[in-house]
Amino acid sequence: MSQEGMEIPLPSPGGDDESGPTPELARAALAQGGTASQWRLVWRRFRRHKVAFVALWVVLAIYLIMAFAEVLAPSTATAQDPDYAYAPPQALHIYHPSEGLGLYVHDFTVTQNPETFANEFEIDTDSYIPVGFFVSGEPYEMWGLFPMDVHLIGPEDPDRPFYLWGADRAGRDSLSRILYGSRVSLSIGLVGVAISLVLGIALGGISGYYGGKPDTLIQRIIEFLMAIPTLPLWLALSAAIPASWGPLARYFAITAILSVIGWTGMARQVRGKFLSLRTEDFITAATLDGCSRPRIIFRHMVPSFSSHVIASLTMAVPGMILAETSLSFLGLGLQAPAVSWGVLLQDAQNIRTIETAPWLLLPGLAIFITVLAMNFVGDGLRDAADPYK
Structure with a gap:
């Protein structure tokens, strides 16, 4: 039967018809679903990920402890x-x-x-x-x-x-030093990821939106940095830091090193998103409407995949924390009197720690819990931000 001859049954006004809900309920459901923003939909899907939802509260508790470390x-x-x-x-x-x-x-x-x-x-x-x-x-x-x-x-x-x-x-009290060390280790992860975000979106956006020679140049730089083994690059850049620098200067230097290395993955993800979005209808409409290129990039393109960027950043923070810990543990990162989890683990390098003072390995447990919780949160955000799930 042709579609012109088909009759679509409508529900009765009283709502007793079994063919569907009342028009009022249908309109309410449509209104509720139609006004839900992208972030609300992501949050609803994220809450259904039980492990990630619990891990989110663990991460928030860890950062709350970091903020009030002196009192705690x-x-x-x-x-x-x-x-x-x-x-x-x-x-x-x-x-x-x-x-x-x-x-x-x-x-x-x-x-x-x-x-x-x-x-x-x-x-x-x-x-x-x-x-x-x-x-x-x-x-x-x-x-x-x-x-x-x-x-x-x-x-x-x-x-x-x-x-x-x-x-x-x-x-010195180990519990107090672990709480104080969380402030340095966790803040390095946040600051490093923030710098990587700026570099990744800026360079990845230029590469994906403009293409041509800028794309070729930026991609060759990314490939060069990604071809260098990570650990030797860390060691070389950390060894270049003068030994006379104080703890604060070394803190910023380590953060800059981690950011310089960590922006390449974000730039490639942003480039791929820009390549897939620049031919979409809403980008064409914005271009025909006379929008400038910066407005198209930051007002239309970046917000359309911002949830994916946040999920990627959440997955990148544990990598930054582990990188700082590794450098400090090897003696090439932060040094005493600075207190970080990596610096605290330097005391766990001798056999006496394992035999007579195993509690000095507790900073490793703090790192394990933090990184595991952040990975769960990042995995949940990645699934929630995927529109095909």
């Missing part, structure tokens, strides 16, 4: 007590047989080995150290601006030892 840390990154070098972790208890309900840790009994002259620690179950919340401790400057001395958790007597995750070779 039981001590500061530089406070040390050589008498408690390599002190083992103290277990946190919530009930004392004689004192009742309350937080406390047991004190140490410290003896010196007559052969190695190293301190040996034993948990003294007869002595306990009361622990409280928002207690006074080592002074610090919140975000480098506000002098404070309040810590979320710590001993009520600041002169008593408190090492929930043990101490390093200088008697």
Whole structure:
């Protein structure tokens, strides 16, 4: 039967007809679906990815910890007590047989080995150290601006030892140093990816939109950089940093190095998107309407695949964090007194760490959790941004 002779059944006004919903419900559903923005649709698909949704909250919690590291840390990154070098972790208890309900840790009994002259620690179950919340401790400057001395958790007597995750070779609290180190390691990932984003969109956009000689030149540069083995390139660029530079200068230098290496992948992805979009009808319409080339690029083309760019950036942040950690671990990145996860792992290079102080490997656990959570988030965003899923 031809389409002209076909009759399309309409639902009854009362909604009792089984052929479909009422016109009011149909219009409401159409309005709800028709007004949903691209980001709303991406968010709906992302929430259905349970693992990625949980990982997102883990990543947000990690960055929240990074922002308030000074308050959350039981001590500061530089406070040390050589008498408690390599002190083992103290277990946190919530009930004392004689004192009742309350937080406390047991004190140490410290003896010196007559052969190695190293301190040996034993948990003294007869002595306990009361622990409280928002207690006074080592002074610090919140975000480098506000002098404070309040810590979320710590001993009520600041002169008593408190090492929930043990101490390093200088008697510094490992938990506090890991929290402070998160600020450097995670910020390098964000800053490095932001620079890579600018370079990738700018050069990739020029390459994909204009084509011709600019495309050829940019692609040859990308191929040259991608042909160089990553680790030797890192080593060469890091070795070029003068040893006299301070921690802040080395921080920016490492970030620049990672950004120079990391923009090539983003540029190629942007170029591919531009090549596929420049022949679309809405780009042709914008061109005929008299829009300038920068407006076409940044107002019409880039927003159309912005969700894909964000997903790619999320996947790139863990790579930046691992790159900084690798360079610092090898002694070619950040150096003490700077505190990052890679710098902290330098103490885990000798056999004594594995035998007698395994808690110095905890920065590696922090890196593992952070990178794994970010990879899950990036995988979920990539699936949610794919319009064919």
